[in-house]
Amino acid sequence: RKEVEQDPGPFNVPEGATVAFNCTYSNSASQSFFWYRQDCRKEPKLLMSVYSSGNEDGRFTAQLNRASQYISLLIRDSKLSDSATYLCVDSGYSTLTFGKGTMLLVSP
Amino acid sequence: DTGVSQNPRHKITKRGQNVTFRCDPISEHNRLYWYRQTLGQGPEFLTYFQNEAQLEKSRLLSDRFSAERPKGSFSTLEIQRTEQGDSAMYLCASSLPGTGQETQYFGPGTRLLVL
Numbered sequence: 001r002k003e004v005e006q007d008p009g010p011f012n013v014p015e016g017a018t019v020a021f022n023c024t025y026s027n028s029a030s031q032s033f034f035w036y037r038q039d040c041r042k043e044p045k046l047l048m049s050v051y052s053s054g055n056e057d058g059r060f061t062a063q064l065n066r067a068s069q070y071i072s073l074l075i076r077d078s079k080l081s082d083s084a085t086y087l088c089v090d091s092g093y094s095t096l097t098f099g100k101g102t103m104l105l106v107s108p
Numbered sequence: 109d110t111g112v113s114q115n116p117r118h119k120i121t122k123r124g125q126n127v128t129f130r131c132d133p134i135s136e137h138n139r140l141y142w143y144r145q146t147l148g149q150g151p152e153f154l155t156y157f158q159n160e161a162q163l164e165k166s167r168l169l170s171d172r173f174s175a176e177r178p179k180g181s182f183s184t185l186e187i188q189r190t191e192q193g194d195s196a197m198y199l200c201a202s203s204l205p206g207t208g209q210e211t212q213y214f215g216p217g218t219r220l221l222v223l
Contacts, residue, residue, distance in 0.1 A: 008148070028165075032210075038150050043199060043214040043215060043216050044199075045216050087150050087151075093173055095164065096153065096212060098150030098152070101150055
């Protein structure tokens with residue numbers, strides 16, 4: 001059974017800070033991963049895919065470490081609007097296995 | 109709006125009643141998924157369809173739950189004899205499988221409260 005573990009937080013950071021989240025996954029055969037963002041009482045929305053070579057999209061960088069079976073998300077220059085829950089996802093052939101999410105609170 | 113839509117957005121029911129939710133996927137997407145999310149948890153997979161065929165069901169999907177996608181377009185999820193433990197957000201997602209990573213797009217969810 002696939003499992004994805006995340007620190008639930010909350011991570012409290014000031015605007016402009018850099019913050020990093022990690023998650024670990026149990027299935028060594030897993031190939032594809034995502035980070036989703038979920039605002040309170042809203043649906044999850046895809047933030048970015050995670051590649052072995054790393055993936056950068058503006059202020060966001062995702063990395064995959066297959067040897068240690070963990071995935072990271074780095075957010076630079078945090079904005080108030082980054083406050084949300086970040087869900088780490090293991091994508092199997094057809095279904096997604098979500099972690100419980102890490103809550104980020106960015107304060108002025 | 110061409111995203112995934114779900115109806116109703118909220119449902120309050122009494123224990124023992126049956127409820128049915130509807131999901132309309134993005135029009136060209138042939139895969140449709142149902143998830144359930146409770147407070148403090150990530151979404152948990154329930155079942156998925158490719159076109160009209162139901163290809164996988166989680167063990168979370170007890171025999172009180174049934175999902176259909178009769179024409180390969182919209183889907184319904186029915187819960188019979190609801191229990192208080194069924195209270196959750198029910199999320200629908202759709203995707204178009206192809207090469208590379210497959211992205212699932214989520215609807216706004218149906219929030220169920222069983223009294």
